[in-house]
Amino acid sequence: MPMNTLASKAANAMITLVALSFIFLFLILPILVILQQGFSEGVVAWWQNISDEETLLALRLTLTVAAIAVPLNLLFGIMIAWTIAKFQFRGRELLLTLIDLPLAIPPIISGLMYVLLFGIYGWFGAFFNNYDVQIIYAVPGIILVTIFVTLPYVARELIPLLSKQGTEEELAAISLGASGLQTFWRVTLPNVKWGILHGIILCNARAMGEFGAVAVVSGHIRGETNTLPLHIEILYNEYNFVAAFAISSLFVSLATITLLLKGMSSEHHSKKH
Amino acid sequence: MTRFTDHMPPKFSFKIKFKFKFKEYSVIPGFPLSFSYSLIYLALFVILPLFVLIVKGSELGLSGLLREIFDLRTLLSFKLSLLTALVAALTNACFGTIVAWFLVRTPFPGKKIFDALIDLPLALPTAVSGIVLTVIYAPSGVIGNFFLKHFQIKIAFTPLGIIVAMIFVGIPLVVRTVGPVLMSMESELEEVALSLGANKWQVFIKVILPTIFPSIITGFTLAFARALGEFGTIIFIAGNMPMKTEITALLVYTKLEQHDVASATAIALGMLLLSFLLLLLINLFQSWTSKKVTGV
Numbered sequence: 278m279p280m281n282t283l284a285s286k287a288a289n290a291m292i293t294l295v296a297l298s299f300i301f302l303f304l305i306l307p308i309l310v311i312l313q314q315g316f317s318e319g320v321v322a323w324w325q326n327i328s329d330e331e332t333l334l335a336l337r338l339t340l341t342v343a344a345i346a347v348p349l350n351l352l353f354g355i356m357i358a359w360t361i362a363k364f365q366f367r368g369r370e371l372l373l374t375l376i377d378l379p380l381a382i383p384p385i386i387s388g389l390m391y392v393l394l395f396g397i398y399g400w401f402g403a404f405f406n407n408y409d410v411q412i413i414y415a416v417p418g419i420i421l422v423t424i425f426v427t428l429p430y431v432a433r434e435l436i437p438l439l440s441k442q443g444t445e446e447e448l449a450a451i452s453l454g455a456s457g458l459q460t461f462w463r464v465t466l467p468n469v470k471w472g473i474l475h476g477i478i479l480c481n482a483r484a485m486g487e488f489g490a491v492a493v494v495s496g497h498i499r500g501e502t503n504t505l506p507l508h509i510e511i512l513y514n515e516y517n518f519v520a521a522f523a524i525s526s527l528f529v530s531l532a533t534i535t536l537l538l539k540g541m542s543s544e545h546h547s548k549k550h
Numbered sequence: 551m552t553r554f555t556d557h558m559p560p561k562f563s564f565k566i567k568f569k570f571k572f573k574e575y576s577v578i579p580g581f582p583l584s585f586s587y588s589l590i591y592l593a594l595f596v597i598l599p600l601f602v603l604i605v606k607g608s609e610l611g612l613s614g615l616l617r618e619i620f621d622l623r624t625l626l627s628f629k630l631s632l633l634t635a636l637v638a639a640l641t642n643a644c645f646g647t648i649v650a651w652f653l654v655r656t657p658f659p660g661k662k663i664f665d666a667l668i669d670l671p672l673a674l675p676t677a678v679s680g681i682v683l684t685v686i687y688a689p690s691g692v693i694g695n696f697f698l699k700h701f702q703i704k705i706a707f708t709p710l711g712i713i714v715a716m717i718f719v720g721i722p723l724v725v726r727t728v729g730p731v732l733m734s735m736e737s738e739l740e741e742v743a744l745s746l747g748a749n750k751w752q753v754f755i756k757v758i759l760p761t762i763f764p765s766i767i768t769g770f771t772l773a774f775a776r777a778l779g780e781f782g783t784i785i786f787i788a789g790n791m792p793m794k795t796e797i798t799a800l801l802v803y804t805k806l807e808q809h810d811v812a813s814a815t816a817i818a819l820g821m822l823l824l825s826f827l828l829l830l831l832i833n834l835f836q837s838w839t840s841k842k843v844t845g846v
Contacts, residue, residue: 285750289656296652297664299645302693303718304667307682310692314685357588364581366573375592378600383779384676385799386818389806390599393606398811400602425595447578457579479672486675488782489799493806506677506782513681513786525678532673536666539673 311529314522326523334500335508338416342504343484346423350480351473354431359461362439363447373436379428388493391422414496419504422490427480434476438469475542482535486528607819610812618816627798628824634709634797635777638716643770645717646724647762653725654732669722676719676782683715684787707789712797715783720773727769731762767836771829778825 316323326332357376361369379387393399395412405412412418446468450460466473488506495502497511505524512521573581607615618624652658653665671679687694687706697703705711735758743753781799789795796804798821805814 292648292652293656293658295645296649296656299649300664300667303721304670306686306692307679307718308670310686311678311682314682353588353591356584356591359580360584360588363578364573364576364585366581366585367571372588372592375596378596381775382600383781383799383821385781385802386603386779386822387599389802389814389818390603392806392811393602393815394599396811421595425599428595444576444578451577451579460578461580482673486678488675488677489803492782493803506675509675509677509681510786518681518685521681525682528675528678532670535673536669539669540662540666 308529311522311525314518315526316523318519322519323523323526326520327527329520331500331503332505332508332520332524335503335505338419338503339485339505341416342420342423343481345420346427346484347477347481349424350427351431351477353428354435354476354480355473357432358435358439359465361436362442363444376429376432376436379425384426384487384489385493387425388422388490391418391425391490391494395421413494414498415502418494419491419502422494423484423487426487426490427484430480430483431473431476434472434479435469438472439465442468471542471545475539478535478538478542482531485531603815603819603822606811606815610816614812615816615819618813619820623793623796624798624801624817624820626793627796627801628820630709630712630794630796631778631798631821632824634712635716635774638713638720638777639770639774641713641717642720642724642773643766646721646769646773647728647766649721650725650728650732654729668725671719672722676780677786679718680715680783680786683718683783684711687711687714687787706787707795709795711787711789712784712795715787716773716777716780719776719780719783723772723776724766724769727772728762728765731765735761764836764840767832767839771832771836774832775825775829778821 315326357372361372382390392413394401395405395418396402397406397413399413402413410417412421442465446464447460450464451457455463486506487504488510491504492507492510495504495507497503497507499511503511505528509521509524512518512524610618649668653661653668658664684706685691689695689698689704689706691706694705697705703710705714739757740753743757744750748756779799781797781803784797785800785803788797788800790800798817802814802818802821805811805817
């Protein structure tokens with residue numbers, strides 16, 4: 278790490294002061310306020326808010342959605358990382374751009390696109406309607422948009438890692454007689470397990486926390502299509518601040534785990550390379 | 551790259567013979583499966599939805615699109631979104647660079663914790679950040695009250711509140727683009743400049759700034775794009791008065807709630823087009839400045 282030969286002591290102190298105030302104001306204060314508001318009526322009230330029936334239903338839906346979207350995007354991330362990092366072919370750049378698109382498209386527009394596909398007047402709306410399958414304003418729609426918005430996370434984590442490792446180790450394994458799957462399980466995967474973990478964590482955090490895109494396709498039916506972030510909105514709009522912040526405190530602990538694991542995995546990788 | 555494998559005849563090739571060579575030969579297996587799986591997945595989840603947006607938008611016709619976009623309420627929402635995103639991204643570029651400098655170069659105990667905290671806006675659901683920022687900056691909140699009492703400024707439920715929310719979501723984008731560049735900068739360069747008689751300010755302006763400037767612009771661009779599209783964090787703090795504190799993303803949402811899918815599609819397309827145009831402009835500016843920097 279380059280040490281600071283340039284700035285004088287006074288300048289250093291100034292930079293530290295400005296940076297710390299900024300971090301405190303925008304990052305630390307919000308966490309403190311969430312916890313203070315969530316526990317403002319005591320631990321018992323906090324627990325009652327968390328174990329409220331509607332909250333539990335919303336939690337169940339959020340967990341279900343993440344449990345479907347994250348594994349699907351994990352498989353996709355591994356597949357596309359293998360394709361892009363280990364082979365030279367035409368159109369690689371195009372694939373990379375396509376992977377990043379969900380991050381560049383505003384969440385509301387992501388939701389809108391799925392309404393245009395599966396809504397009543399959408400392309401496939403009539404088709405699914407014939408079979409009495411509802412996608413928009415129902416759970417399938419929530420799952421579909423969640424897959425869309427969290428699609429890039431594992432792939433973006435793995436592609437640089439696999440590319441940096443090159444193909445030498447895989448070539449060695451295969452020339453020694455290992456099959457493709459054996460090579461993947463025993464050579465490629467162990468090398469990037471921290472990267473995969475990191476990708477899963479980020480993907481999961483976004484899947485559980487997505488608000489805008491899900492709000493468009495959910496229809497806000499309590500107990501049915503209400504995810505945890507949407508439930509926070511409802512409680513907040515009903516001026517039930519304590520309950521809204523009690524649930525938010527759950528997300529603070531999820532975010533803490535996410536950030537901790539992220540720090541651990543990036544440290545692991547920087548040590549290795 | 552020349553490896554011994556490159557000179558071997560291909561054992562398998564694609565059934566459809568392309569006139570150009572589609573793929574370099576490799577002994578590593580799994581390409582047909584992983585490639586087709588990825589492509590089908592992307593086609594279903596990314597290409598198809600984007601395609602439907604463009605087709606449905608073009609079905610409205612140019613005049614239909616323009617009529618929706620040049621509606622006064624829509625235009626005012628564009629103006630508000632662009633201005634607030636611009637101010638927020640500029641603030642982020644400035645403070646994000648200072649924070650990155652602090653994290654990379656200033657000795658401070660427990661810096662790892664602050665470093666991890668930078669990514670909080672990415673790890674926290676936008677609805678959660680939205681309600682907590684609103685509570686902090688509302689007239690009754692910790693900071694909102696302070697500003698109201700001492701400066702008679704209202705933050706939440708005004709464009710200022712929108713800017714605060716946008717700054718929050720943009721923090722990691724600038725810090726994470728400028729930080730690695732600062733980290734990889736050679737301190738020798740600065741030492742040489744100092745030993746040749748440059749004063750510290752000159753070293754900063756002529757040595758450090760040109761090196762990190764492209765990354766600051768990249769961070770600014772990312773923060774700006776994110777701020778333009780942000781919804782969850784903003785809607786709680788914005789006040790959402792049509793023509794006054796209504797951002798474009800919210801307008802699209804409102805139109806959808808009213809089942810006015812055609813207007814929503816038109817405004818969404820306008821929003822996408824506008825942000826891609828702006829990103830293109832900023833990219834051009836960036837390649838122009840980096841050329842200028844390397845040319846000197």
